[in-house]
Amino acid sequence: xxxxxxxxxxxxxxxxxxxxxxxxxxxxxxxxxxxxxxxxxxxxxxxxxxxxxxxxxxxxxxxxxxxxxxxxxxxxxxxxxxxxxxxxxxxxxxxxxxxxxxxxxxxxxxxxxxxxxxxxxxxxxxxxxxxxxxxxxxxxxxxxxxxxxxxxxxxxxxxxxxxxxxxxxxxxxxxxxxxxxxxxxxxxxxxxxxxxxxxxxxxxxxxxxxxxxxxxxxxxxxxxxxxxxxxxxxxxxxxxxxxxxxxxxxxxxxxxxxxxxxxxxxxxxxxxxxxxxxxxxxxxxxxxxxxxxxxxxxxxxxxxxxxxxxxxxxxxxxxxxxxxxxxxxxxxxxxxxxxxxxxxxxxxxxxxxxxxxxxxxxxxxxxxxxxxxxxxxxxxxxxxxxxxxxxxxxxxxxxxxxxxxxxxxxxxxxxxxxxxxxxxxxxxxxx
Numbered sequence: 001x002x003x004x005x006x007x008x009x010x011x012x013x014x015x016x017x018x019x020x021x022x023x024x025x026x027x028x029x030x031x032x033x034x035x036x037x038x039x040x041x042x043x044x045x046x047x048x049x050x051x052x053x054x055x056x057x058x059x060x061x062x063x064x065x066x067x068x069x070x071x072x073x074x075x076x077x078x079x080x081x082x083x084x085x086x087x088x089x090x091x092x093x094x095x096x097x098x099x100x101x102x103x104x105x106x107x108x109x110x111x112x113x114x115x116x117x118x119x120x121x122x123x124x125x126x127x128x129x130x131x132x133x134x135x136x137x138x139x140x141x142x143x144x145x146x147x148x149x150x151x152x153x154x155x156x157x158x159x160x161x162x163x164x165x166x167x168x169x170x171x172x173x174x175x176x177x178x179x180x181x182x183x184x185x186x187x188x189x190x191x192x193x194x195x196x197x198x199x200x201x202x203x204x205x206x207x208x209x210x211x212x213x214x215x216x217x218x219x220x221x222x223x224x225x226x227x228x229x230x231x232x233x234x235x236x237x238x239x240x241x242x243x244x245x246x247x248x249x250x251x252x253x254x255x256x257x258x259x260x261x262x263x264x265x266x267x268x269x270x271x272x273x274x275x276x277x278x279x280x281x282x283x284x285x286x287x288x289x290x291x292x293x294x295x296x297x298x299x300x301x302x303x304x305x306x307x308x309x310x311x312x313x314x315x316x317x318x319x320x321x322x323x324x325x326x327x328x329x330x331x332x333x334x335x336x337x338x339x340x341x342x343x344x345x346x347x348x349x350x351x352x353x354x355x356x357x358x359x360x361x362x363x364x365x366x367x368x369x370x371x372x373x374x375x376x377x378x379x380x381x382x383x384x385x386x387x388x389x390x391x392x393x394x395x396x397x398x399x400x401x402x403x404x405x406x407x408x409x410x411x412x413x414x415x416x417x418x419x420x421x422x423x424x425x426x427x428x429x430x431x
Contacts, residue, residue, distance in 0.1 A: 010037045012081045020052065021060045022077065026070050034077055044080045046108035072099030079112050087115040094120065094129040098136050105140050113143070120147045159195070160205045164214050166191045171218030171254065172225070182250070189257050196264045206265040216270060219262070222254040223274045230285045245295050252298065256305050269318045275309050276324065279331045287335070296346065296355035299339055303357060306332050307365040314368035314375070326380050329372060333384070333397075336365065340396050366397040373402040381406050 010017045018035035026032065041048035051061050065073045075096060079087060091097045101116035103109075120133060130151070137144040154162075168174060169188035196202050205211055229251045233239045255275075262271045285291070286299060310332070312318040313325060320328070340357055347353045373381055385406060388399045 010040065010081075012036060012077055019059060023060060023062045024070065024073055025062065025064050026067060032070075034074075036077070040080055044109055044111065046110075048107065069099060069103070072096070072103055076100050076103045076107070076109070076112065079115075080109065084111050084115075087112060088119060091116065091119045094123060094125060095132065097123075098132055101144065102136060102140065105143060117144060117146055121149060153201075156201050156204050159201050160208055160211060163192065163195055163205050164211060166195070167211075167214050167218050170257070171221045173214070173218055173221055185254075189254075193261060196261060202264075212265075212267070215262070215265065215267065219258050219270055219274055222251075222258055223278055226251040226255050227278050227281060230282060234285060234288060234290060239290065240294055245298060248295070248298055249301060252301050252305070256301070259305055259308050263312070263317070268312050269320075272309050272312055272318045272320070275305070276328055276331075279306075279328075283331065283335055296343065296353075300343065300355045300357060303336055303339060303365070304361060306336070307361060307368065310365060310368040310372060314370075314372035316375075322377055322380065325372060326376060326384075329369065329376075329384060333369065333388075336397065337391060362396065369397050370399060370402045373399060374405055378406070378410065 013035050014037075015035045018037060020036045020038045020041060022034045022036050024032045024034065038052050042052060043049075048061065063073065079090060079100065082090060091100070097116045097119050101113060101120070104112040104116060125133060133147060134151075137147055166188045170185055170192055172185060196206070226248075229248050233244070233248070236244070238244070259268075259271050259275075262268050282302065286295075286302065309328070313320055313328060340362070343356055347356055373384055376384070381402070385399060385403050389403075
């Protein structure tokens with residue numbers, strides 16, 4: 001084989017000008033012959049150059065391939081015959097590019113390797129294709145790492161910036177962005193939840209002072225917006241429209257979203273404080289005669305959000321002074337006691353009435369209230385239990401467990417007091 005011959009224009013498969021035959025053996029063992037040219041193989045592949053330059057080489061190079069990789073081998077051979085500036089346009093799928101890349105690395109085809117990497121780095125991937133790419137890159141090593149630039153972990157600073165931007169969007173800090181404001185806001189909320197749940201950098205991000213500041217600002221924003229939307233019900237002429245209720249429920253949904261994410265940031269106390277602060281005004285609107293027989297969905301949702309607050313305080317996840325805990329109970333307990341039978345009556349009267357306090361919600365609220373009551377000073381417990389026994393709605397929430405514990409504690413305290421007095425008296429006599 002004359003390696004010093006001047007290269008002439010040639011095509012793969014041109015038998016008249018071929019001086020090297022490449023034999024591909026497929027899975028069936030049937031050889032496929034490709035009439036090739038040493039001038040092309042020498043300049044484009046170090047693997048073929050080594051085989052051709054071997055003094056004992058024959059003008060036939062045999063390559064074993066599977067059925068799966070056969071087409072990739074053929075495509076690689078075709079690419080060897082293309083000018084470098086035409087390689088990129090010849091690639092047409094992620095799957096094909098991965099297969100060709102693996103062979104190009106194995107056969108030391110530098111130009112084709114770089115072209116495949118550039119193609120895969122830029123082209124959109126589907127989920128299944130991403131799995132194939134990650135697997136292939138892990139096998140190919142550092143040479144193919146640029147492909148994974150889009151899915152490599154970012155530093156904490158970049159993660160923080162994305163998180164802060166998402167929180168701002170999710171809470172409409174700076175105003176909404178019509179006409180797709182609600183859709184984008186919902187998407188931002190989902191992204192924040194995902195980052196809090198699946199990102200190993202989340203604890204570092206949420207501990208950042210800027211992040212805490214923006215989250216508090218967002219909490220203030222959503223609570224203020226809800227309060228304003230709710231207060232507007234008392235000044236508009238027609239509040240029976242579905243649009244009015246949907247607008248209020250959307251605003252309350254943003255508040256509930258904050259209630260759901262703040263525990264993941266160890267900031268539930270901020271929500272409890274904000275909710276306690278606006279509770280009086282919220283109930284002032286909801287219990288207005290204008291809303292007596294409407295907006296049941298809003299009334300149930302308020303109880304659901306309040307239930308999460310009661311659980312956080314009642315089970316010690318949020319620590320508040322006793323006066324604050326008493327105020328929380330005295331604010332919401334009468335409302336819950338009032339609404340529950342009304343919802344039950346509506347449900348019994350209208351079989352398709354959708355707004356109910358389901359059993360799980362009732363049990364969780366009742367358990368939280370009992371726990372909250374039992375953690376109060378004895379005199380405050382007595383006030384709440386006395387008020388509970390005076391009402392007609394003594395069945396829900398059922399505070400009989402709290403009452404029994406209070407009675408037992410009171411007797412025990414009295415007994416301990418008498419025993420203490422007796423010891424003091426005996427000591428005095430002995431002196």
